[in-house]
Amino acid sequence: MNSYVQVNHLCKSFGQGDRKLQVLKNINFTIEEGEFVCLIGGSGCGKSTILRLISGLDEEYEGEIFVDGKTVCGTSRERGVIFQKHRLFPWLTVAENIGYSLQHTGKKEKYEIVQSYIDLVGLSGFERSYPKQLSGGMAQRANIARALVNNPKLLLLDEPFSALDAFTKIALQKEMYRIKEGKKSTMLMVTHDIEEAVYLADKIIMLSPKFPTGEKIIRVDLPRPRDRNSKEFVELKKYFLIIFSVIR
Amino acid sequence: MMNERSSTVCVDDKKLSATYFEMIKRAAMLIGRKIVSCMEYIIFTVSIVLLWSGLETMGYINPITLPAPATIAATTVSMLKDGSLQQQLLISIIRVLEGYFLACGLGIILGIVIGLSKKMNKMLDLVIQILRPIPPIGWIPLAILWFGIGEISKVFIIFLGGFFVVLINVIDGIRQVDYKLIEVAKVLEIPRFRMIATLIIPAALPNIFTGMRVALAACWACVVAAELVASSSGIGYMIMNARQFSMSDVVIVGMLSIGVIGKCMDVALKQVERKITRYEG
Numbered sequence: 001m002n003s004y005v006q007v008n009h010l011c012k013s014f015g016q017g018d019r020k021l022q023v024l025k026n027i028n029f030t031i032e033e034g035e036f037v038c039l040i041g042g043s044g045c046g047k048s049t050i051l052r053l054i055s056g057l058d059e060e061y062e063g064e065i066f067v068d069g070k071t072v073c074g075t076s077r078e079r080g081v082i083f084q085k086h087r088l089f090p091w092l093t094v095a096e097n098i099g100y101s102l103q104h105t106g107k108k109e110k111y112e113i114v115q116s117y118i119d120l121v122g123l124s125g126f127e128r129s130y131p132k133q134l135s136g137g138m139a140q141r142a143n144i145a146r147a148l149v150n151n152p153k154l155l156l157l158d159e160p161f162s163a164l165d166a167f168t169k170i171a172l173q174k175e176m177y178r179i180k181e182g183k184k185s186t187m188l189m190v191t192h193d194i195e196e197a198v199y200l201a202d203k204i205i206m207l208s209p210k211f212p213t214g215e216k217i218i219r220v221d222l223p224r225p226r227d228r229n230s231k232e233f234v235e236l237k238k239y240f241l242i243i244f245s246v247i248r
Numbered sequence: 249m250m251n252e253r254s255s256t257v258c259v260d261d262k263k264l265s266a267t268y269f270e271m272i273k274r275a276a277m278l279i280g281r282k283i284v285s286c287m288e289y290i291i292f293t294v295s296i297v298l299l300w301s302g303l304e305t306m307g308y309i310n311p312i313t314l315p316a317p318a319t320i321a322a323t324t325v326s327m328l329k330d331g332s333l334q335q336q337l338l339i340s341i342i343r344v345l346e347g348y349f350l351a352c353g354l355g356i357i358l359g360i361v362i363g364l365s366k367k368m369n370k371m372l373d374l375v376i377q378i379l380r381p382i383p384p385i386g387w388i389p390l391a392i393l394w395f396g397i398g399e400i401s402k403v404f405i406i407f408l409g410g411f412f413v414v415l416i417n418v419i420d421g422i423r424q425v426d427y428k429l430i431e432v433a434k435v436l437e438i439p440r441f442r443m444i445a446t447l448i449i450p451a452a453l454p455n456i457f458t459g460m461r462v463a464l465a466a467c468w469a470c471v472v473a474a475e476l477v478a479s480s481s482g483i484g485y486m487i488m489n490a491r492q493f494s495m496s497d498v499v500i501v502g503m504l505s506i507g508v509i510g511k512c513m514d515v516a517l518k519q520v521e522r523k524i525t526r527y528e529g
Contacts, residue, residue, distance in 0.1 A: 080435070083428070085428070087429060089451075091527045100446075101437070103442070
């Protein structure tokens, strides 16, 4: 009965008085443990705001947010965040960036953990590089490793691949799912890319102020690994496009 | 058969000499480029000196008000020989370094504290903004009243010259740290003290270095001012003393030596900065 993430009657507005702007109006959804959920919607519909609220970076809202049965209170290493831009610390090397949050581990143990995550995201050989020397895709890989290093149960992804070129994007989407299967973690990803959502998600939450409840939830039951050119895949993509063209 | 073999050897020889030739050519080009870039760096300075000498020999410039470069060079050599230039310079350098390190130390520590705390910033802002525009020379009368005409008053003036520059730059640097990076640290649950030491200060380092470099120039400006007013030693005193005897060549030697030492110190500081911020490259 208890879902891993529960969002009930979530409302959020920015500003005060006459300038008050309601971004989220009565949003309800749940995420089961081990599920890959995508939040899609046009820009400004509040999808990143939901992510920030669940991560605990923003704590002003009305309604309820439960993660693992507890109300969200501040940030936690249990809830990892992967931001849109890599946000690596420019003065640290790739290995130092990835190991940044490992504080109470021994030197040798830390090295091994960091190395294993470098291998996981395919950055072997770039341990000593600085972020400026990396391509966009490689920097995003390092960013993913930095978030994974604490073994978060819930991973929140804020348009992680939107700034990458099409080839890198497809490769990283594939790897993201492989990592998710390996780690058995729960993932919530914000995106505006319908194909990405259909490719990755078990469940897609569409956000639009035009929906009566604020959101619309659609399960994606296509078999994995998914073929982007299969009839079902293309049809599902078309379906989402139609909905978005209607509500626009 | 024989013919063929010898011909291949011949080709190899040719190839070998060709590669040697290529290597020499490349080395020559590299050296050539170095020389050109060096020339570009000094050509303007050299042409000023040449023009100056030329006007002097043609009699357009009065050698008493502005001595010729050759005279200045000769004076420099003689002053270096009898050790008077080094002696005065050393006194000033020590004063500058004392005031400068004091300014950097206090400026950086206070700057970090003020930059981190909104409340501190609000409370101290008015005092800082009122004191900052006062030129350090304006402090000289008070400094003499407070500390006498000894070393302390000079170091105090030099300190004032550098302190506010460092302070303002450090505060700005700390406040301008990208909030997005701080969010990353928050998500990773990095404790506050560790976050300051490993994120906020490294992120502010480029600004801190800018402040330190500007402050060094300001400190040199102040040492001369302080020595002009109340001193019996140092490069500023030397300049003032020479003026009274109309030894304009000594005045210029004093001025130029400050310039050269200042440039050397700036280069050294730049090297340190480059080492520390090598990740930028």
